[in-house]
Amino acid sequence: xxxxSTIENGGLPASxxxxxxxxxxxxxxxxxxxxPTRYFLAPLAGYTQLPFRTVIRNLGGLxxxxxxxxxxxQLLSGSKKSRELxxxxxxxxxxxxxxxxxxxxxxxxxxxxxxxxGFECIDINMGCPMAKVNSQGGGARLMCNADNARDTVARVxxxxxxxxxVKIRLGWDRESISAPILARxxxxxxxxxxxxxxxxxQQGFHGTVNLDAIRATVEAVKEIPVVGNGDVRTAKDALxxxxxxxxxxxxxxxxxxxxxxxxxxxxxxxxxxTEPFEPTVDEKVDFLQNHFRAMxxxxxxxxxxxxxxxxxxxxxxxxxxxxxxxxxxxxxSTCEFDQIVKQIRLRHGERKTSVPTAxxxxxxxxxxxx
Ligand SMILES: Cc1cc2nc3c(=O)[nH]c(=O)nc-3n(C[C@H](O)[C@H](O)[C@H](O)COP(=O)(O)O)c2cc1C
Numbered sequence: 499x500x501x502x503s504t505i506e507n508g509g510l511p512a513s514x515x516x517x518x519x520x521x522x523x524x525x526x527x528x529x530x531x532x533x534p535t536r537y538f539l540a541p542l543a544g545y546t547q548l549p550f551r552t553v554i555r556n557l558g559g560l561x562x563x564x565x566x567x568x569x570x571x572q573l574l575s576g577s578k579k580s581r582e583l584x585x586x587x588x589x590x591x592x593x594x595x596x597x598x599x600x601x602x603x604x605x606x607x608x609x610x611x612x613x614x615x616g617f618e619c620i621d622i623n624m625g626c627p628m629a630k631v632n633s634q635g636g637g638a639r640l641m642c643n644a645d646n647a648r649d650t651v652a653r654v655x656x657x658x659x660x661x662x663x664v665k666i667r668l669g670w671d672r673e674s675i676s677a678p679i680l681a682r683x684x685x686x687x688x689x690x691x692x693x694x695x696x697x698x699x700q701q702g703f704h705g706t707v708n709l710d711a712i713r714a715t716v717e718a719v720k721e722i723p724v725v726g727n728g729d730v731r732t733a734k735d736a737l738x739x740x741x742x743x744x745x746x747x748x749x750x751x752x753x754x755x756x757x758x759x760x761x762x763x764x765x766x767x768x769x770x771x772t773e774p775f776e777p778t779v780d781e782k783v784d785f786l787q788n789h790f791r792a793m794x795x796x797x798x799x800x801x802x803x804x805x806x807x808x809x810x811x812x813x814x815x816x817x818x819x820x821x822x823x824x825x826x827x828x829x830x831s832t833c834e835f836d837q838i839v840k841q842i843r844l845r846h847g848e849r850k851t852s853v854p855t856a857x858x859x860x861x862x863x864x865x866x867x868x
Pocket of ligand 1: 540541542543544565566567596623625626665695727728729730749750751752753
């Protein structure tokens with residue numbers, strides 16, 4: 499993504515964040531797979547690759563991670579990019595691979611390919627708002643034709659033995675909220691779970707999530723889990739999402755970039771631990787260092803470029819002085835990275851650690867590139 503705009507990022511409205519957490523089984527089963535928690539990492543193209551998933555898992559509390567969206571045709575041709583996107587490790591479990599295409603045949607073949615390669619779950623993207631994807635009939639465009647969408651899911655489900663899930667938005671625009679109907683249709687043809695981002699394609703990333711429409715989607719399905727998604731930034735938000743919508747699980751995307759400890763915080767709260775939790779300075783700086791090192795193992799020197807975009811998300815929560823955050827956006831070598839980290843350790847405390855409440859970078863509207 500090239501961040502082109504910013505919008506306010508306050509999480510869910512304060513009036514919705516109150517009190518009680520849903521008390522229930524911490525585990526959830528999707529397609530026969532038992533997942534350790536009900537709080538998942540939502541796919542974020544350009545971010546949620548193996549290094550990030552690994553360091554987030556190591557902090558605890560994560561139930562399931564999903565890869566960035568992978569173009570089915572690229573997967574089938576074995577492109578370098580698609581191999582990087584599905585790179586994984588034995589510890590990187592539970593994992594789902596998200597695929598997208600406007601061509602059902604490609605999705606079917608990609609699903610078989612992934613099953614043969616040993617992956618345990620496939621997620622079909624029906625939420626991507628990118629013009630490039632939608633114009634080929636993929637992403638959110640698939641939601642515009644219910645019959646076609648249902649047939650697509652049915653064919654992928656029939657093609658493999660592993661569970662197939664679907665990630666959708668509420669619909670194309672305000673006038674066509676199709677998520678509840680589609681979720682039920684997908685359930686009938688064998689989808690193992692549905693994730694619903696509570697915005698329409700038209701909204702892009704603007705406006706607020708529509709919790710009522712997520713709730714309507716939850717109520718439309720009979721058996722399978724529905725995963726609520728959108729604007730969850732704190733443990734309170736996550737519990738409010740579950741309480742208000744009745745969803746079985748919650749997927750968190752940007753909230754994990756803003757606060758990598760969000761899954762651990764949720765786990766603590768759901769276990770009844772009300773003591774405030776704050777990682778130590780060393781834990782914060784170690785996290786930064788571990789993420790870069792994990793990236794370096796996979797991407798070598800190019801990590802110096804790839805890591806830069808994380809700086810803006812991490813800076814505030816990790817308490818990185820602004821001038822050093824700025825240097826993290828521009829560094830060119832591992833040596834320079836090490837110098838910056840050394841400085842962060844020395845100067846930590848100059849910037850007050852906080853959860854950013856505004857100006858988080860986002861793709862601009864539904865038609866831009868990530
Ligand atoms: C930079 C960026 C990349 C994204 N990439 C994907 C993707 O690859 N697949 C997908 O289904 N959704 C993608 N999304 C949407 C997120 O998974 C999620 O639905 C959305 O950001 C709302 O949740 P959040 O407020 O927790 O981030 C992306 C969002 C952002 C901001």
